[in-house]
Amino acid sequence: MKQSIDFTTLQEKVTATIREAIFTQTFKPGERLIQDELAAKLGVSRMPIREALRCLEREGLVEVLPHKGAQVIGISKEDIEELYYLRSFLEGVTVQKSMNFLTSGDREELQHLVEKMDQDIRNNNLDLFVTHNQEFHTLLQKGCNWKKVKMLNKQFIEGYPAHVPSLIPHSMQVSNEEHKAMLEALDQKDPVKLRQLVEHHIMRAGEKLTQLIE
Known part of the structure; x- marks a missing residue:
């Protein structure tokens, strides 16, 4: 149970970090988000990155394309x-x-x-x-x-x-x-x-x- 709580907290933190980068256009519309690169930059494993991108896809901020990975849709x-x-x-x-x-x-x-x-x-x-x-x-x-x-x-x-x-x-x-x-x-x-x-x-x-x- 403790591990689940820690993971949820980490995932939320990763999601918030990527979301803010999209809002401020650090990540620009059309830019690809490579899981390995994000994981290295944020100092986490790929799992919270993957879950964060799924969450941001539901929010309409990124699009996850088959065989291509995630791409920033951006926000207007x-x-x-x-x-x-x-x-x-x-x-x-x-x-x-x-x-x-x-x-x-x-x-x-x-x-x-x-x-x-x-x-x-x-x-x-x-x-x-x-x-x-x-x-x-x-x-x-x-x-x-x-x-x-x-x-x-x-x-x-x-x-x-x-x-x-x-x-x-x-x-x-x-x-x-x-x-x-x-x-x-x-x-x-x-x-x-x-x-x-x-x-x-x-x-x-x-x-x-x-x-x-x-």
Whole structure:
């Protein structure tokens, strides 16, 4: 069981690394992705590379051709706009539904995560910021009991690069200020405002990301 957990974590990390390279056009449309070369570059075996390419094929980012291997399809400005619009809508609905079911303990933990992200910014620790950011968004949705919507949310979150803050200047600072505004809406018990803030938060990141590939 432990080996399975380790493999899953490694596969997710490899998938995220290749996905981000496609988003930033380090791997360009039409470029072949050679498993042996990727394995050597990332310091892993071929197995997580193969599974990562299958995952990215399902996301529409690569095409696996018989006897030829994987080839980058790439992502367009329109693809990013669609992805972020759908995610903003779904996550906005989820947090609006969730708000009234969050506990005082949840509120304290959300505050703690915001403080951790402030510390991550001061330390310029992108990896920890990404982790705490994901924990913040997940906890904010905790009170929603709509399983299908939360499942779709998870798919959309996994379908975009986690390290967007590294691609957009000053993104961590702006993002965490927006997190603080969300907590104010939570304290005001205003689910509509919370939804609007979350939607804006996600759409802003999407708009900045599209500018990178124009």
